[in-house]
Amino acid sequence: MDWHDIPSLSALRAFEATARHNSFSAAARELNVTHAAIAQHVRGLEADFGAELVFRQGAGMGLTDAGRALALSLGEGFSTIASGVRDIRALRQNRPLTVGMTPTFAENWLMPRIGAFWTEHPEIELVLQPSYAVVDMRRDGLDLAIRYGHGEWAGLDTELLVNANYVVVGAPELAAKGEGSSMKDLCALPWVFETQRLEQRVWAQEVGLDLSCTPITKLPTNALVLSAARAGAGLSIQGRALVERDLKSGNLVCLHEAPLSTLGYYLVTRPVARSEALKIFVRWLKSVVAAEASG
Structure with a gap:
């Protein structure tokens, strides 16, 4: 499609509304613009086509033969567009x-x-x-x-x-062995980490856990890490939101928690x-x- 051959869509909308209402004023109200803006769009189209499209008819506007032909084509075209838009919106909703x-x-x-x-x-x-x-x-x-x-x-x-925020958690029996200990002292206890999640290890080192001398078991998923932690196989670093229910039920105990942040x-x-x-x-x-x- 060569858009250079097609007049302004705003002008075409203005004319289509004028043709339906037989009125510049009614078209202006529908499109929320001024009467003068509608008239200017229509006169611009007439200049572009070199043909009159509307004429004054009593209190309203009448259509010339060219105007009726254009109004029919625009009505069909805009109806097709509206139908397509409704279909896409319905698809999104459904x-x-x-x-x-x-x-x-x-x-x-x-x-x-x-x-x-x-x-x-x-x-x-x-x-x-x-x-x-x-x-x-x-x-x-x-x-x-x-x-x-x-x-x-x-x-x-x-x-x-x-x-x-991160918390260090463990099953009650294992956590009891580290209760009151610093992160450095927790190095002596077993830990479980997910293989691919390096950010937990970075955080652990930042708060004092020396991973080079810590017994660590690596597991492929965090679901397995949590299962191992609940079973007492090792301490784990988790986002608090993920273990809130475990903490409330007593399946896990919190030994260390990061300060609240974003x-x-x-x-x-x-x-x-x-x-x-x-x-x-x-x-x-x-x-x-x-x-x-x-x-």
Whole structure:
């Protein structure tokens, strides 16, 4: 399509509205512009085509033969556009809500709680995409991502869901051996780490844990790390949000906690209008966090 051969779309909209209403004033009200702006657009089209499109008819406007032909074509064209837009919006509203997150967050925070959402909102289909890979929300079709960090992702809207500062945890029997100890003294106890998560080790060294002389077991996933920690196989470093239930139930005991910071799990969305399903899911996530914080 050669857009150079097509007049301004604003002018075509102005004429199409004038033709439907037989009035510059009514067209101006519909398009929220001035009467003069509509008249100027229509006169501009007439100059471009070299033909009259409208003429004064009593209190309103009449259409010439050229005007009627153009109005018919524009009506059909704009109707096709409107239909296509409605179809795309309906597709967005009706498709499943796609949510990306790390496998750790999915396994240890979301899945123990998600049953309540499914019970409350069976009409909303959720597609959960756990992954450690860096994702492109537009490319991967994500409506929402739940990301761990300080909330600084350029070009995206972010909102803190829950703080997730690191804590050192262990099963009660093992934790009793290190109760009151400094991080340096905890080197003598066994530890479990996820193979790929280096940031936990960096943090451990920063707070005084000498990994060179610490007995460490490496496991491929954080789910296995947590299972080992609950079984007493070693101490573990976790985001507090992931082990809150374990701490409340007594399955794990906290031996050390980092000062509160902006580190946490953030709700990340693209800067576009949110679907109703996304609004509902975000409200539910926030309500869970609020309820657990007050409880």
